[in-house]
Amino acid sequence: MMPTPPTTLSFSAFDASESVANLHLALDSSGLVQQINDLKNESWRGKPFEVSLCGDYEILRKFLGLQGASATYPCTHCLVHKNDLNKDITSTPRTIDQIVSDFEKVESQGFKSSAKRENNSISHKPFFNIPINKVCPPALHISLGIWQKFFTLLERDLQELGEAIADDLAEKESSSSSSSSVTCEAFDTYVQSIKQIKQGIRVKRDNADNLRSEALDIEFEMMSQSLLAPQEPDMEQMKEVEELHRRASNLEKEADLLRSKYSLEEFQNPLLTKLDVTLKEFKVRRQAYFGRTFCGNHVDKCLKPENYTRLLESVVEETRKLDSDMEDRASIIQMKYLVLFEHFSKCHRHYSHARPVTTQDIDTLERGIKDLMDHFLKKFPNVRITPKMHLLWKHVPCFMKETMHGLGRYGEQGGEQQHKIFNELTRRLQGIQRGQKEPELQLLLSVMEEHIIITHPDIHVNFMEE
Numbered sequence: 308m309m310p311t312p313p314t315t316l317s318f319s320a321f322d323a324s325e326s327v328a329n330l331h332l333a334l335d336s337s338g339l340v341q342q343i344n345d346l347k348n349e350s351w352r353g354k355p356f357e358v359s360l361c362g363d364y365e366i367l368r369k370f371l372g373l374q375g376a377s378a379t380y381p382c383t384h385c386l387v388h389k390n391d392l393n394k395d396i397t398s399t400p401r402t403i404d405q406i407v408s409d410f411e412k413v414e415s416q417g418f419k420s421s422a423k424r425e426n427n428s429i430s431h432k433p434f435f436n437i438p439i440n441k442v443c444p445p446a447l448h449i450s451l452g453i454w455q456k457f458f459t460l461l462e463r464d465l466q467e468l469g470e471a472i473a474d475d476l477a478e479k480e481s482s483s484s485s486s487s488s489v490t491c492e493a494f495d496t497y498v499q500s501i502k503q504i505k506q507g508i509r510v511k512r513d514n515a516d517n518l519r520s521e522a523l524d525i526e527f528e529m530m531s532q533s534l535l536a537p538q539e540p541d542m543e544q545m546k547e548v549e550e551l552h553r554r555a556s557n558l559e560k561e562a563d564l565l566r567s568k569y570s571l572e573e574f575q576n577p578l579l580t581k582l583d584v585t586l587k588e589f590k591v592r593r594q595a596y597f598g599r600t601f602c603g604n605h606v607d608k609c610l611k612p613e614n615y616t617r618l619l620e621s622v623v624e625e626t627r628k629l630d631s632d633m634e635d636r637a638s639i640i641q642m643k644y645l646v647l648f649e650h651f652s653k654c655h656r657h658y659s660h661a662r663p664v665t666t667q668d669i670d671t672l673e674r675g676i677k678d679l680m681d682h683f684l685k686k687f688p689n690v691r692i693t694p695k696m697h698l699l700w701k702h703v704p705c706f707m708k709e710t711m712h713g714l715g716r717y718g719e720q721g722g723e724q725q726h727k728i729f730n731e732l733t734r735r736l737q738g739i740q741r742g743q744k745e746p747e748l749q750l751l752l753s754v755m756e757e758h759i760i761i762t763h764p765d766i767h768v769n770f771m772e773e
């Protein structure tokens with residue numbers, strides 16, 4: 308399959324989950340693996356075939372025979388240890404020969420977990436004999452994964468800020484977030500409930516203090532008496548002191564429990580509501596039934612400087628309306644993410660396209676990635692770098708040096724677009740009668756036939772472009 312639409316030509320479809328067993332059924336049993344492995348030795352009109360591998364991180368690691376993202380050696384392109392992902396080190400590159408040799412060792416040790424771990428996290432035989440420098444880092448999924456990660460970190464910071472604002476408002480004499488631009492009755496209710504809880508906590512703590520001071524008085528009295536005339540301690544009084552301390556610590560525990568029971572839920576937080584409202588201003592609507600994740604188109608929009616700037620400004624504006632005393636804290640968050648998004652946006656622009664690039668373009672990208680990673684490691688020291696961030700940091704510029712093109716030319720975007728094209732064809736063709744025998748298979752065959760008519764180079768050149 309050529310990855311660039313509209314010239315993407317699919318020649319095989321397999322309607323099943325992408326488990327390793329299913330991939331073997333679809334690719335090995337049909338002889339496709341052999342044909343693809345042979346392709347690079349053949350030519351067409353005197354020109355050799357260029358064979359590269361693309362797909363998202365999950366499918367790439369399955370094609371290469373690797374364990375999952377949490378494996379000891381999670382990278383598809385090098386032998387970085389999972390504990391070294393946050394370090395700026397260059398690890399030994401993976402090679403397809405090494406993967407095959409690691410697999411043979413794992414196989415000879417009966418596929419034991421320890422054997423997989425000790426042999427560079429290889430769990431099964433790689434499917435293709437394609438060199439690792441022809442395996443395209445998954446640009447679309449790198450951008451999606453990194454943006455999702457950054458956005459989740461922002462939401463987490465705003466969750467903490469929302470709780471701090473509620474706490475601060477509950478301390479104040481008159482608290483009202485009625486000036487909030489996003490209607491958030493739930494937040495007002497939360498602040499009022501914190502106020503009541505705080506009152507309850509104060510009463511319990513005051514009572515506990517009183518009990519402890521009562522106990523202290525008795526202890527002092529007992530000590531004074533024993534100084535005047537040495538005598539055995541009064542057991543009754545001792546018991547009374549013990550009881551007072553016990554009641555005091557019970558009240559203190561109850562007070563702690565009261566506070567710990569309350570935390571601001573996401574739907575109550577006006578800052579998170581405001582984020583969603585602002586995203587909708589530039590037509591980014593996350594779907595709840597997809598776990599509120601972003602799609603590729605959303606990421607392109609969010610990474611436009613005017614959009615992420617507006618997004619972060621809206622958080623500061625909202626904080627000012629809720630509680631002006633907290634504006635400085637919001638501004639610190641704004642700056643932290645503004646710099647992060649700026650760096651990431653520049654990187655995304657430089658690798659997420661299919662155009663030819665110059666050495667200068669790649670230098671600019673490398674500098675951009677360095678700025679991004681320096682800022683990230685400094686501002687988020689306890690956050691683990693994911694395999695996708697590592698791929699951007701250590702492998703995207705290398706692959707672009709190899710191909711002198713943006714990742715769009717060799718990447719998985721073309722494949723991803725096939726989902727949309729196939730879904731549309733399926734919708735169009737599913738009303739047609741095909742008899743009762745294996746209707747799903749018949750439909751899939753019709754979709755493939757129609758797809759080949761649309762995309763076959765000869766038909767495309769002779770008919771479609773007229």
Ligand SMILES: [Zn+2]
Binds near residue numbers: 382386697
């Ligand atoms: Zn790596």
